[in-house]
Amino acid sequence: MIKITKPGLFSSVQDIGRYGYQKYGVSVSGAMDSISHRLANLLVGNDEYQSTIECTMAGPEMEFHQDCLLSICGGDFNPTINKQSVGMWRPVWVKKGSVLRFGQSIEGCRAYLAVSGGFDVPKVLGSRSTFMRAKMGGFQGRALKKGDQLKTGRASAVAEQIQRLAGKKDGPIVSFHETNWFVRPPYSSRFKRKLPIRVVKSKQTEWFAKDTQNQLVERLFTITAQSDRMGYRLDGPEIKWKEKKEMISEAVSIGTIQVPAEGNPIVLLADRQTTGGYPKIAQVTTVDIPYLAQMKPGETLQFEWISLKEAQQLYLEREKEIQQLKTGLLLKIKGG
Amino acid sequence: MKYQLYPLGDQAIVIDLGDSINKDIHQRVRTVMLQLDEQSFDWMIEYVSSFTSVTIYYDPIKVIKAQSCSSPTLPYDFVAQTINRLLQTSEPKRITDPQVVEIPVLYGGKAGPDLKEVAQYNRLAPKEVIDIHTSKAYFVYMIGFAPGFPYLGGMSKRIAMPRKPTPRLSIPAGSVGIAGEQTGIYPIATPGGWQIIGQTPVKLFTPSYSPPSLLQAGDSIRFTSITAEEFEALGDKHD
Structure with a gap:
């Protein structure tokens, strides 16, 4: 059992999302940075769909009432175990009685904690993701609170192998062991170099004048404080429609950039509603969503137009990279 | 089509x-939904229908796999071709009549604090507002905004009224309201500016x-007027 001693700013149980129920108005939810979430799971021998804890901006503190294999991926929140710095993007074997503490984010916006076997919360409509607005899924349909006790699920056979790997170290008995190798998320170089967020055209892009479409990629936008898991509200040049036209509500998706009449774009994210009634100027490409999700309110970003073809090719390449990462990881585990 | x-x-x-x-476009949306329901494309994750469109979410990796060839076409192009073939060369096997769902409503009083205002605004008696509201069937054009929330079409203009200038902080689940020429039911307790004329004990x-x-x-749905006793009885049944 893992006991939450400090909840952090906003920590919730998430998995890869709740699919198949959008037609009933149920948001997809799920990890905002799905890449970090998936890697964290793979590093502890889980499948990618297991649940993790997503921490936002300032992370939680928790006690381990059991031995546990864990990994921390995503934003760097300066995590420590018993006040000793612990490595990210790698398996960590922690002894019963240890305290894991996340600090403030140094880099990135969201950190993911995976434990082998995942967090044992009931699936609601096929998913363990927390859908806050409907108080559904995750841990009792809400963000984690002080005193919450989370159980872990059954660890896989691979987890046991990883555990041996992480624990295989000579020297004095300490509260945790970690491997000296680690993985890197496929988007890390884009993130470090602050490259533009790539977008593709949408059905209503032509509702905006050519000049406006150019402004979207030429100017900088700031992520405002009114940004959350539902969406990022941006501040920048006023994005106005060509003419006042009433739009009929229709389906949206992750990365939809919709523009209300006042002219400040909103990028829809994990907890978005299923439908929207504002014109969409563009769509953030799937490959750049995890990178965007790691940007914090107050940070500035730039967009870049790419073609749908490029966006889909980038996605296929990204998934290939993850497959290679998975294969490499398995080889490492087998090789000891 | x-x-x-x-x-x-x-x-x-x-x-x-x-x-x-409108009804005609709604009918086309329904037809496409029925056609999609008859398919089992591996790459189709789910679809969402709205007033005028149906949106299909797909998995590009599975689209590539479905092509099982060495030089697959772009996932979007393949999906578009498949949809074109489906819509141009086939009809749904069976066009079923819409399911008609009865929604029992306790009108007025605490359950519908704005019924009197809606009546006054439209120079009607509260009873007339209820009669008009229960007189016809409404289409469920789309579900969105919140889990189970129906966007309904077909309300009479005779009972239309703008939203409240200041939204209420919380409207109980099951509240039936009017906003402009629309009527709707709140599935979960939420803040909102609708004119609340009643409440249903049915869980959406x-x-x-x-x-x-x-x-x-x-x-399609039809509202029926129930008494406070019936409301209690139905409420027990649904809990």
Whole structure:
């Protein structure tokens, strides 16, 4: 059992999302940075769909009432175990009685904690993701609170192998062991170099004048404080429609950039509603969503137009990279 | 059937069937839904229908796999071709009549604090507002905004009234309201500016049910007026 001693700013149980129920108005939810979430799971021998804890901006503190294999991926929140710095993007074997503490984010916006076997919360409509607005899924349909006790699920056979790997170290008995190798998320170089967020055209892009479409990629936008898991509200040049036209509500998706009449774009994210009634100027490409999700309110970003073809090719390449990462990881585990 | 296809990002495609809210376009949306229900495309994750369109979410990796060839076409192009073939060469095997769902409502009083205002605004007696509201069937054009929330069409203009200038902080689940020329039911307690004329004891969304939503796009509903006693009795049954 893992006991939450400090909840952090906003920590919730998430998995890869709740699919198949959008037609009933149920948001997809799920990890905002799905890449970090998936890697964290793979590093502890889980499948990618297991649940993790997503921490936002300032992370939680928790006690381990059991031995546990864990990994921390995503934003760097300066995590420590018993006040000793612990490595990210790698398996960590922690002894019963240890305290894991996340600090403030140094880099990135969201950190993911995976434990082998995942967090044992009931699936609601096929998913363990927390859908806050409907108080559904995750841990009792809400963000984690002080005193919450989370159980872990059954660890896989691979987890046991990883555990041996992480624990295989000579020297004095300490509260945790970690491997000296680690993985890197496929988007890390884009993130470090602050490259533009790539977008593709949408059905209503032509509702905006050519000049406006150019402004979207030429100017900088700031992520405002009114940004959350539902969406990022941006501040920048006023994005106005060509003419006042009433739009009929229709389906949206992750990365939809919709523009209300006042002219400040909103990028829809994990907890978005299923439908929207504002014109969409563009769509953030799937490959750049995890990178965007790691940007914090107050940070500035730039967009870049790419073609749908490029966006889909980038996605296929990204998934290939993850497959290679998975294969490499398995080889490492087998090789000891 | 006339339609256009558009990408929605790199993992969804929109089948656009018109540009106004009406029964005919709604019928086309229903037809496409029925056609999709008869298919089992591996790459189709789910679809969402709206007033004028059906959006399909797909998995590009599975689209590539479905092609099983060495030089697959772009996932979007393959999906678009498949949809074109489906819509141009086939008809749904069976066009079922919409499911008609009865929604019992306790009108007025505490359950419908704005009934009197809606009546006054339209120079009607409260009873007349109820009669008009219960007199016809409404289309469920789409489910969105919140789990199980139906966008309904077909309300009489004779009972229309604008939203409240200041929204209430919380409207109880099951509240039946009017906003402009629309009527709707709140599935969960939420803040809102609708004129609340009544409340239904029926639950619109229950995660443990399959499907979890009482209503689905394409259904039609009819409101019936019930007494406070009936409300209590039905409420017990549904809890």
